[in-house]
Amino acid sequence: MESIPEYHVPKGVVLVLILFLCAANSPIYSDKAKLLSTGPGRFVFTDVKGNRNKPITVWYYQPKDLLPTARVVFVMHGVKRNGKEYRDKWIKHAQRGKFLLVVPEFSEKYYKGSKQYNLGNMFTSSGARINESKWSFSAIEHLFDHIKRSTHLTSPTYDIYGHSAGAQFVHRLILFKPKARINKAISANAGWYTFPTFRKAFPYGLRKSPAKKAYLKKALGKKLIILLYLLSNYNQDNMCRLFHR
Numbered sequence: 001m002e003s004i005p006e007y008h009v010p011k012g013v014v015l016v017l018i019l020f021l022c023a024a025n026s027p028i029y030s031d032k033a034k035l036l037s038t039g040p041g042r043f044v045f046t047d048v049k050g051n052r053n054k055p056i057t058v059w060y061y062q063p064k065d066l067l068p069t070a071r072v073v074f075v076m077h078g079v080k081r082n083g084k085e086y087r088d089k090w091i092k093h094a095q096r097g098k099f100l101l102v103v104p105e106f107s108e109k110y111y112k113g114s115k116q117y118n119l120g121n122m123f124t125s126s127g128a129r130i131n132e133s134k135w136s137f138s139a140i141e142h143l144f145d146h147i148k149r150s151t152h153l154t155s156p157t158y159d160i161y162g163h164s165a166g167a168q169f170v171h172r173l174i175l176f177k178p179k180a181r182i183n184k185a186i187s188a189n190a191g192w193y194t195f196p197t198f199r200k201a202f203p204y205g206l207r208k209s210p211a212k213k214a215y216l217k218k219a220l221g222k223k224l225i226i227l228l229y230l231l232s233n234y235n236q237d238n239m240c241r242l243f244h245r
Contacts, residue, residue: 049142054110059087061101071099072158076166118168137173157183178218188227
């Protein structure tokens with residue numbers, strides 16, 4: 001039987017190979033943008049600028065022959081964290097409106113309860129403030145940067161719609177991050193609100209929160225639509241149509 005010859009790899013080469021393999025599995029590479037495919041799809045977004053240990057599943061739909069100037073529309077799910085269902089319901093509107101539909105899913109596993117999702121993850125359970133880069137609100141801005149790298153789109157702003165818990169998320173995003181690159185926002189059927197007043201403490205008002213009085217003027221200058229639907233009058237399609245106007 002013919003013996004297999006031995007090959008001695010220099011130690012330096014082995015070290016370089018080990019470092020390369022470790023780097024390939026490092027979170028720093030997880031934000032590398034890949035071009036989004038046409039039609040429905042999903043990817044896992046690792047927010048390397050914020051909570052890199054809290055991945056977000058992103059459901060999207062990219063219409064065929066999308067123009068570089070097309071809008072990016074984020075849709076924020078409710079308390080059920082059912083991003084795929086929201087994506088599927090909005091596909092026909094993305095087709096008609098010729099916009100890129102993006103539905104980030106903040107799972108209960110990584111964003112527990114209302115404090116970490118619709119209240120923005122701005123405070124720890126003990127009440128200490130969390131760095132702004134790790135807010136769930138900030139993840140939208142970081143995801144928008146990722147989307148821009150993953151497409152040929154040139155829009156400097158995005159539209160955002162939220163329903164129920166997602167509606168709470170949207171109006172608070174504007175209050176606490178008024179510099180966010182939002183063009184138009186719709187907050188539909190929020191269970192309750194944070195009011196733009198420093199007379200009440202957070203979460204019902206802005207006192208004892210990261211908000212500053214200088215934020216209010218810019219926040220109140222945003223295009224925010226508050227929608228309230230009662231019982232049988234509620235119609236998801238009617239809400240979606242507002243983005244075509």
